[in-house]
Amino acid sequence: MPELPEVETVARALRPHLTGRRITRVEVFSPKMREPLTPLMEADLPGRTVLAVRRRGRYLLLDLDDGRTLLAHLGMSGVIRLEGAEVPRRKHEHVFLFFEEDLIFRFECPRRFSVLKICSPKCPGEDPPELATLGVEPLSEAFDAEYFFRRSRGRTGPLKVFLMNNEIVTGVGNIYATEALFAAGLRPTRQAGSLSRKECGMLVTAVRQVLRNAIAAGGTTIHDYRHVDGSEGKFEQELRVYGRAGQPCEVCGTPIRTVRLGGRSSAFCPHCQK
């Protein structure tokens, strides 16, 4: 499922193809999504040129030459592909954005959890109001031990739920939160506010390392995620606890256990994670 590394991989793949390209036509096939897609038909997109392709958290942003921004969220099963018209439309491809030179931006989402909408930032190129509540980027300098320590004071909820809270740090979903907690040796059930400064530092370092490794590997292919060209990410080969419930911990051999936190299953090693 697309988390930050997957969206970053998509943004990097789209950037050279879409930057400076003009939209010629829009086709919406399935108006019923988490948010209806029909406004895209009426948004007067044909003739607009993409000025920049950006990522913020798990959101993909295409800045247009009229100051508006096309905002995409892949939900848990969204896939974006760039293909020509010769490829037949797949069952769950809901939107086609046609670009010059027979290039089609295809938006697929079997579970309809994705969002594709047009936004109007206060200033062109800035984040649209829809993203105002997002926390810091985990790979920016703002995400450091002191920040995590300060924001977690007084929090009694589980550490993993806190780490996945988009208003604190954005883009860390279930896979990478699970892996980062293992790398840092911290239990997902710990109260967020119980971490020492040193533990906050270890966790911040682990989050950044796991995300960097995943981006370098082209993301993780679990269930639905695919690259823009349809290929799979390579990071699943590096997963150490996610999806390994019952299997021995590769460090100590203790069987990996799971616990349900915030409605999400969370794998951990009861021996290595304190």
Add this chain to the structure above:
DNA sequence: AGAGATACCTGGGAGC
């Protein structure tokens, strides 16, 4: 304000 639960959606797998 924070914590916890729930709805949204559909494909895939388990179990019968």
Add this chain to the structure above:
DNA sequence: TGCTCCCAGGTATCTC
């Protein structure tokens, strides 16, 4: 084989 049930999970929204 075909049916039902459950699970995957980011986000919004609700209650307490």
